[in-house]
Amino acid sequence: MILVTGGAGFIGTNFVLDWVAKIGEPVLNLDKLTYAGNLENLASLADDARHRFVQGDIGDSALVGRLLAENAVRAVVNFAAESHVDRSIHGPAAFIETNVVGTFGLLEAVRAYWGALPAERKAAFRFLHVSTDEVYGSLDPQAPAFTEQHRYEPNSPYSASKAASDHLVRAYHHTYGLPVLTTNCSNNYGPFHFPEKLIPLMIVNALAGKPLPVYGDGQQIRDWLYVGDHCSAIRRVLEAGGVGEVYNVGGWNEKPNLEIVRTVCALLDEKRPRADGKSYTEQIAYVTDRPGHDRRYAIDARKIERELGWKPAETFDTGIRKTVEWYLANADWVARVQSGAYREWLSKNYSERPAA
Known part of the structure; x- marks a missing residue:
């Protein structure tokens, strides 16, 4: 069994669904269920014995240690994180608590569990930490893309907290020998994305007749990475990645935000035209840029392709079309997420289930 933390969030949800469908190995899913964690995402696995959900905090070392031992976990995939830059600007404390203190607690529990394993299981164990390209800072327009050797220069409370977690993971490998793997991904998009991020926000606002806010110019x-491709990269790194190594995961799709918004509008014009026949681009509204907004991120994903044979299957054109189609087909999900009714669904569906 593997332990997935943050498995009810956007990327974690997609990973768990893909893992069960394509690998079939049981998953123990630990998620705190903050505002962006939505157990409804995993409703298709509600009666599947290969998926077990536990609500809890990665910083609760006692809980994590018990879950690891009771389920003979062979690997941990850590998605659990606060991840929205704007929220980190308005409330950085939660990001330090989850991304730094929480990761520390998780590492401590994993270290104790791993250290007590028999030699064969100890050698096979892996801890895979999922991180972001934002730890590298901002690139000039003509600068080479981020490689794994790029210096860390985080510019927001979010990216600083993720950089700190990356450093902790690295330190636990070099100090204690913990067999870690780290992935740094570019901007993900796809199904189940909470509608505060750029692409789902544009889709939801466009359909609601609201302004499409674009920061600055x-x-x-x-660089845009379809979430299904990200999941396949993580599976490959977990399977064959070198212990202690870092792998950048990108989609080879560098695009300015305004182009993304216009692409979403064009797809909606095609698939769900406005009643007045006008383009959704008329709803674009430029707003004051956010503080410290990084101008460019770009991922050089040649290492993971060269060493592990992975490369993205989706182009941006195919991925964004799938994404828009998913949101059009799942309007009820969007409405429940926005209203908070999915929490009522959680209570109704799981309140009578036994505690872990």
Whole structure:
């Protein structure tokens, strides 16, 4: 069995669903269920013996230690994190608590469990830490893309907290020998994305007739990675990655935010036209840029392709079309997430289940 932390969030949800479908190995899913954690995402696994959910905090070392021991966990995949830059600007404390203190507690529990394993299981154990390209800072327009050797220069409370967690993971490998793997990914998009991030926000606001807020001039450049590709990369790193190694995971899709918004509008014009026949681009509204907004991220993903044979299967055109189609087909999910009704669903569906 593997332990997945943060497995009810956006990327964690997609990973758990893909893992059960494609690997079939049982998953123990630990999630605190903050605002972005949604157990409804995993409703298709509610009666599947290969998925067991536990609500809890990665910083609760006693809980984590018990779960590891009772379930003979062979690997941990750590998605648990606060991840929204804007929220980190308004309330950085939660990011330090989860991403730094929480990761420390998780590492302590894993170290104790791993250290007591028999030699064969100890050698096979892995701790995979999922991180972000934002730890590397901001790139000039013509600068080479981030490689695994790029210096850390985080510019927001979010990226600083993730950088700290990366350093802790590295330190636990070099100090204690813990067999860790780290992945640093670019901007993910796809199904189950909480509608506070750029792409789902644009889809939801467009359909609701609301303004499509674009920060500053909209020329902030990001590399876009379809979440299904990210999941396949993590599976490959967990399977064959070198202990102590870092792998950058990207989609080879550098695009400015304004182009992303216009692409979403064009797809909605095609698939769900406005009643007045006008383009959704008329709803674009430029707003004051956020403080310290990084201008460009770009991932050089050649290492993972060269060493592990992984590369993304989706282009941006295929991935964004799948994403827009998913949101159009799942309007009820969007409505429940926005209203908080999914928490009522959680209570109704799980309140009578036995505690872990």
